[in-house]
Amino acid sequence: xxxxxxxxxxxxxxxxxxxxxxxxxxxxxxxxxxxxxxxxxxxxxxxxxxxxxxxxxxxxxxxxxxxxxxxxxxxxxxxxxxxxxxxxxxxxxxxxxxxxxxxxxxxxxxxx
Amino acid sequence: xxxxxxxxxxxxxxxxxxxxxxxxxxxxxxxxxxxxxxxxxxxxxxxxxxxxxxxxxxxxxxxxxxxxxxxxxxxxxxxxxxxxxxxxxxxxxxxxxxxxxxxxxxxxxxxxxx
Numbered sequence: 514x515x516x517x518x519x520x521x522x523x524x525x526x527x528x529x530x531x532x533x534x535x536x537x538x539x540x541x542x543x544x545x546x547x548x549x550x551x552x553x554x555x556x557x558x559x560x561x562x563x564x565x566x567x568x569x570x571x572x573x574x575x576x577x578x579x580x581x582x583x584x585x586x587x588x589x590x591x592x593x594x595x596x597x598x599x600x601x602x603x604x605x606x607x608x609x610x611x612x613x614x615x616x617x618x619x620x621x622x623x624x625x
Numbered sequence: 626x627x628x629x630x631x632x633x634x635x636x637x638x639x640x641x642x643x644x645x646x647x648x649x650x651x652x653x654x655x656x657x658x659x660x661x662x663x664x665x666x667x668x669x670x671x672x673x674x675x676x677x678x679x680x681x682x683x684x685x686x687x688x689x690x691x692x693x694x695x696x697x698x699x700x701x702x703x704x705x706x707x708x709x710x711x712x713x714x715x716x717x718x719x720x721x722x723x724x725x726x727x728x729x730x731x732x733x734x735x736x737x738x739x
Binding site for chain 2: 553615618
């Protein structure tokens with residue numbers, strides 16, 4: 514089974530800090546995604562990548578950036594964390610045919 | 626605009642009872658539909674995936690149905706257990722080049738009580 518690993522389950526950061534959320538997948542998937550999930554809003558796509566060094570904006574990219582230097586790793590960066598970025602962050606990866614679509618366990622980020 | 630609507634928003638049932646969750650979608654062109662189970666504070670875990678030609682898929686006590694003509698899907702849970710308490714999310718994928726994104730429903734929160 515594909516394993517998608519997010520480096521932290523819980524994070525607490527201060528307003529203005531630069532925050533890195535790391536995601537690693539072990540199945541050589543081309544596509545990787547970052548979502549945030551908030552009550553009543555469901556999952557919203559922040560950024561995705563379909564190849565190394567490639568990135569595409571999702572629905573809510575403002576305040577975020579991403580990095581994909583290696584195929585298996587996709588990082589989400591909060592350049593200057595704000596309290597409205599307190600959320601559950603979910604990473605996912607998928608194969609080229611998009612049938613295998615697997616989520617990580619999530620990172621609960623709190624910005625104080 | 627592609628949309629996925631789930632109902633009900635929340636549901637409480639007694640342990641051992643059956644229940645059915647609904648999903649209506651307007652995603653086009655349709656590629657596949659997935660149901661995920663998400664425990665509180667964890668990432669979603671896939672239960673089933675169905676393509677256009679499949680109208681039923683089972684995974685243990687979970688059975689998903691798909692009617693591609695009416696663009697409706699349901700997830701039926703048989704003989705519910707306390708561990709079934711979770712949010713269930715319906716996700717639809719469009720076909721075509723560049724269709725990397727999925728359209729998510731907002732989920733149905735199921736509570737199974739003793």
